[in-house]
Amino acid sequence: MVSRRLLLGALGAGLAAPALAWAEGDGAAPPSVLTRKGRRTRRALKTQATDKAALDKALAQVKPLEDPNAVDPAEVHPPQAVSPDEALGRLKQGNAIFARGGASIALPTLARIAELSKGQKPFAVVVGCSDSRTGPELIFDCNLGELFVVRVAGSTVSQEGLGSIVYAVEHLGAPLVVVLGHTKCGAVGAAVDVATKHVDLHGALLNMVLPIIPAVLEAQDKHPADLQDAAIRQNVRDVAARLKVADGVLAEKLSEGRLKIVSATYDLASGLVAFDA
Known part of the structure; x- marks a missing residue:
């Protein structure tokens, strides 16, 4: 699901209904439907997806936060x-x-x-x-x-x-x-x-x-x-x-x-x- 801001930007760029369906993940929009600005929007969406995957990978490597209810050895x-x-x-x-x-x-x-x-x-x-x-x-x-x-x-x-x-x-x-x-x-x-x-x-x-x-x-x-x-x-x-x-x-x-x-x-x-x- 793309953000509301990105969808509004896509509408401003002249995306037709099939392109909106692609943006929602329901199908691929024909290249002929996209304007020059629309193609830039599609590239932006692909970049966002790539960045999200990289972020997910990075987060998976982050050490989980310590349990706030765990007993601190220093207290014992x-x-x-x-x-x-x-x-x-x-x-x-x-x-x-x-x-x-x-x-x-x-x-x-x-x-x-x-x-x-x-x-x-x-x-x-x-x-x-x-x-x-x-x-x-x-x-x-x-x-x-x-x-x-x-x-x-x-x-x-x-x-x-x-x-x-x-x-x-x-x-x-x-x-x-x-x-x-x-x-x-x-x-x-x-x-x-x-x-x-x-x-x-x-x-x-x-x-x-x-x-x-x-x-x-x-x-x-x-x-x-x-x-x-x-x-x-x-x-x-x-x-x-x-x-x-x-x-x-x-x-x-x-x-x-x-x-x-x-x-x-x-x-x-x-x-x-x-x-x-």
């Missing part, structure tokens, strides 16, 4: 924005700013909130205590969307907590996990009392301190001057060590150098975080 295994050492450096720098009283308390802008509604890319996971004085975003001078935080009294990790950490590392691309304890931790103090004074805890409170008791006993063997403080530091070191072998995803990324797991202790009095790495 997102590339790392920073290295583990860079992420650790950012936390150390942020804590130094906080400890000298220069931390930013600016709230995120509406534009930033809207941007984060589309996805998150935290540069570190912080496993911390629920203590109200130890908010990771504050003590590391971070803002919304920068840290993936898992908090429970005593900085221990349950199976649910482990799943949260693996999710952040595998699907969000976080290159660093910090297990953060703090001085004067009440949960560790309760574990010390259970282990040394046989204090009777019950129910959920006992379940909370049970994972900490091995760290208390290990610290006790070293005869420290302050058992609670020693147990706090031993507890986060033990949790970090267990995380390194607790899941295949974490172990693989550690071996590849794409992940670092470290322990640290926050001093309530000074605001400083002492890292074990």
Whole structure:
């Protein structure tokens, strides 16, 4: 089928009915019917047909468009924005700013909130205590969307907590996990009392301190001057060590150098975080 514009041009050139039938593809028009302009029109139609065939051939060689619904591998295994050492450096720098009283308390802008509604890319996971004085975003001078935080009294990790950490590392691309304890931790103090004074805890409170008791006993063997403080530091070191072998995803990324797991202790009095790495 030829275009409307070409048919109107053919009429203007004086094509008779048989020639129009040829233009529609219904038959061949006798040469005698065509005027000089009509013959030029016929050549134009042949050229158009040749060009169309060439175009069809070219289109057949074009790579099909990708399925818009296909899953982008980068969404499943997102590339790392920073290295583990860079992420650790950012936390150390942020804590130094906080400890000298220069931390930013600016709230995120509406534009930033809207941007984060589309996805998150935290540069570190912080496993911390629920203590109200130890908010990771504050003590590391971070803002919304920068840290993936898992908090429970005593900085221990349950199976649910482990799943949260693996999710952040595998699907969000976080290159660093910090297990953060703090001085004067009440949960560790309760574990010390259970282990040394046989204090009777019950129910959920006992379940909370049970994972900490091995760290208390290990610290006790070293005869420290302050058992609670020693147990706090031993507890986060033990949790970090267990995380390194607790899941295949974490172990693989550690071996590849794409992940670092470290322990640290926050001093309530000074605001400083002492890292074990």
